[in-house]
Every structure is written in structure tokens, then in C-alpha cells.
Amino acid sequence: MDAATLTRTAEDEIGALIDQWREATLARDIDRVMACYAPDVLAFDAIGALQFKGRDAYRQHWQACFSQMQGAMTFEISELQITTSQDLAVFHYIARCGGTCDGEEKSGWMRVTGCCRRTRGPWRIVHEHFSSPFDPMTGQVLNVGPA
Amino acid sequence: MDAATLTRTAEDEIGALIDQWREATLARDIDRVMACYAPDVLAFDAIGALQFKGRDAYRQHWQACFSQMQGAMTFEISELQITTSQDLAVFHYIARCGGTCDGEEKSGWMRVTGCCRRTRGPWRIVHEHFSSPFDPMTGQVLNVGPA
Numbered sequence: 001m002d003a004a005t006l007t008r009t010a011e012d013e014i015g016a017l018i019d020q021w022r023e024a025t026l027a028r029d030i031d032r033v034m035a036c037y038a039p040d041v042l043a044f045d046a047i048g049a050l051q052f053k054g055r056d057a058y059r060q061h062w063q064a065c066f067s068q069m070q071g072a073m074t075f076e077i078s079e080l081q082i083t084t085s086q087d088l089a090v091f092h093y094i095a096r097c098g099g100t101c102d103g104e105e106k107s108g109w110m111r112v113t114g115c116c117r118r119t120r121g122p123w124r125i126v127h128e129h130f131s132s133p134f135d136p137m138t139g140q141v142l143n144v145g146p147a
Numbered sequence: 148m149d150a151a152t153l154t155r156t157a158e159d160e161i162g163a164l165i166d167q168w169r170e171a172t173l174a175r176d177i178d179r180v181m182a183c184y185a186p187d188v189l190a191f192d193a194i195g196a197l198q199f200k201g202r203d204a205y206r207q208h209w210q211a212c213f214s215q216m217q218g219a220m221t222f223e224i225s226e227l228q229i230t231t232s233q234d235l236a237v238f239h240y241i242a243r244c245g246g247t248c249d250g251e252e253k254s255g256w257m258r259v260t261g262c263c264r265r266t267r268g269p270w271r272i273v274h275e276h277f278s279s280p281f282d283p284m285t286g287q288v289l290n291v292g293p294a
Binding site for chain 2: 042044046047048050068081083085088090092094101111113117126127129132133134136137140142144146147
């Protein structure tokens with residue numbers, strides 16, 4: 001394959017990994033979610049702690065999150081951009097997500113950045129960063145969509 | 148140069164770019180800060196808006212931030228990791244930052260992820276993501292350090 005074809009193939013593979021992650025998340029399938037991550041993943045999640053080191057620690061956090069959410073969840077990805085170079089890939093997107101947490105309907109906009117590597121096997125997420133912006137005056141999360 | 152030397156050189160260059168960015172930020176030198184970014188940078192900043200598209204929009208946001216901060220600022224980087232592949236690089240770290248905003252001393256922990264590219268010139272930041280985690284029950288930012 002030529003370089004352009006290799007790049008398109010890698011971008012398609014990262015897109016498929018993101019699709020797999022999203023479907024597994026909405027299905028609350030913890031094993032399929034965790035299969036997207038490298039064992040040494042370093043995660044900056046939007047809630048709960050500054051960082052999570054390694055798939056085992058991150059799995060515990062995910063299980064706690066799933067246990068707090070009831071009913072159907074939504075997770076709509078937009079403005080996805082993927083950049084690849086050999087065995088390194090970066091993606092980012094914004095997402096509108098919603099669900100029911102402790103009986104209360106919640107929804108909001110998130111920003112997501114991920115980094116993937118491929119080492120003698122399929123692509124895996126080695127780093128990810130989820131967040132919402134906040135108001136520095138009040139310390140309160142801003143529930144704002146794209147301008 | 149062999150592949151290992153090229154990788155070390157790229158990592159050193161990204162480290163130098165992060166140093167330049169940090170020094171320029173602490174000096175409130177908007178031109179030197181902006182010189183670190185590609186013209187089409189897509190930024191997820193910790194405060195104010197979901198995203199900033201392009202260096203001009205991001206510069207306006209930076210100027211507004213600088214105008215709200217008085218006195219000395221601190222920005223201590225730890226746990227920096229850099230990964231490079233050819234002309235693509237990813238870095239992430241946690242940072243303890245502080246300053247005086249509207250007469251009030253503020254300090255907190257942030258997570259930072261960045262993506263850099265090199266196209267016929269020096270490395271530039273094409274994407275970055277700053278955030279602090281929040282409590283999903285209250286919507287309030289969590290001021291927590293590394294575990």
C-alpha cells in the first residue's frame with residue numbers, strides 16, 4: 001500500500017475503535033470497553049479524580065460510573081478529527097451526552113482527546129482526556145455547546 | 148541519525164516547546180505564547196467555552212485570561228510524558244497552578260494533553276486540552292492533587 005492508503009487505513013481503524021468504545025459504553029459492557037485500552041493507559045476522566053493509572057484502576061472507576069447510571073444513555077459524537085503517523089494516532093471530538101444518575105436526568109457537552117498506539121497488534125487507547133469547561137469565578141461546570 | 152536518536156531529538160524539541168510555552172505564560176508574553184501554536188489550533192481550554200478554533204480566537208481568550216490575573220503566577224509541571232512518531236507528537240502532564248484573580252488567591256490542579264505537528268518548520272501545538280475534574284453530583288470543580 002502507498003503512504004496515503006496506509007494513512008486512510010489507520011484513520012479507519014481508529015474510527016472503528018471509537019465506534020466500538022461508544023457502543024460498548026452505551027451497552028454498559030465493561031469488558032468490551034476495557035478491551036479498547038492498553039494495560040498501561042493513563043486517563044484524565046471528567047469526574048472523580050485527577051487521573052487514573054492503568055487499566056485495573058480505570059476499570060474500577062468505570063464500574064462505579066456504570067453503577068450510578070440508570071436507563072438509556074446517549075453519547076453523540078461530533079467534529080471528530082483523527083491524525084495518524086505510523087503507530088501513533090491522536091483523535092479529538094466534542095460529545096453531547098446524557099443519562100439518568102440517581103434518578104435525575106443529566107445531560108451536557110464534553111470534550112474528548114485520545115491517543116492510541118499499535119504495538120504488534122490492534123490499536124489501543126494509551127491516553128484519554130474527558131472534560132467540561134468551568135467558570136473560574138464560581139468553580140461550576142459550564143454546560144455550553146459549540147458556538 | 149538512527150531512529151532512536153531521532154526519537155530522542157524530537158522528544159527534546161517537544162520538551163523545549165513546553166518550556167518556552169510555560170515561560171511565556173508566566174511572563175504574560177502573549178506573542179511568545181501564541182508562537183507555540185499552529186494557525187489552525189483547536190483548543191479545549193479549562194475555562195470559558197467548549198472550544199476555541201484557530202489562533203486568533205484563542206489569542207482573544209488568552210488576552211482575557213491574562214487581564215484577569217494579577218501578580219505572580221505559578222505553573223508547576225509534573226509527570227510529563229512525551230510520545231513522538233515522525234512529525235506527530237503527543238504529550239500530557241499534570242500541573243499545580245496558582246495566581247491572583249480579581250484580588251482572590253486561587254490555586255488548583257490541572258490535567259494537560261497536547262498534540263504537536265511539524266510541517267516544514269518547527270514543532271507547533273495543533274491541539275491542546277486543559278481541564279480539572281468535577282463532582283457530577285454538584286457540578287463543582289474538584290481541587291484534588293495526584294493520589
